[in-house]
Amino acid sequence: MSTQRAEALHREIAACTLCAKHLPLGPRPVVQFSPNSRILIVGQAPGTRVHASGIPWDDDSGDRLRGWLGLDKDAFYDPAKVALMPMGFCYPGKAKGGDAPPRKECAPAWHDRILALLPEDRLTLLVGAYAQAAYLPATRKLSMTDRVKRGADFAPFFPLPHPAWRVRMWMAKNPWFEAETLPALRREIAARIA
Secondary structure, eight states, X not given: OHHHHHHHHHHHHHTXXXXXXXXXXXXXXXXXXXXXXXXXXXXXXXXXXXXXXXXTTOSHHHHHHHHHHTOOHHHHTOTTTEEEEESSSSOOOEETTEEOOOOTTHHHHHHHHHHTTSOTTOEEEEESHHHHXXXXXXXXXXXXXXXXXXXXXXXXEEEEOOOSTTHHHHHHHOTHIIIIIHHHHHHHHHHHHO
16 A cells, blocks of 8 residues: 555656746656655755756766765665655756755655655655755754764764765865764665665
8 A cells, every 4th residue: 555655646746846937947856765765865956967867866976975875876776775855856946156955845745745655764864954954953053064973863864964076075174974974874774774
């Protein structure tokens, strides 16, 4: 029954036009989930490359994220293992300094319905400031660095920086991320998909 509900929800999301008038490239919701997904990655919103392909995290950021998680593409794109749910499911357009923020209509319309289908014992990775603001609102006064460094305090949530190219500079200033955080994260990931 839950598989049928998930398939029906996928169809409903694919047909969404909730914020179409605000999307410069039109609606193309990009999301992945199944009732068996024990890892949930909450990201920001698709970029132009992901909008074109329809494949979540189909860019350099996705390559970097998969490296952090220790997952190959087969495991990452297996919805029985990993759910991919951005804050905004469609490309939001450009803004000064990069892409525009995710559309605010999307998460309230879809997130709770997807979460209701996922296993309760899932690990939720909050990738970037938008996901962390939504799911860890009490930490808004903390810097991204502090949230990531104190990640164990927020279980079952695991905050991560956005893996865009700029993160390399941040990682150089915060060597603990690669030395301590990523090994702990990979152990959590392996335990969930074993």
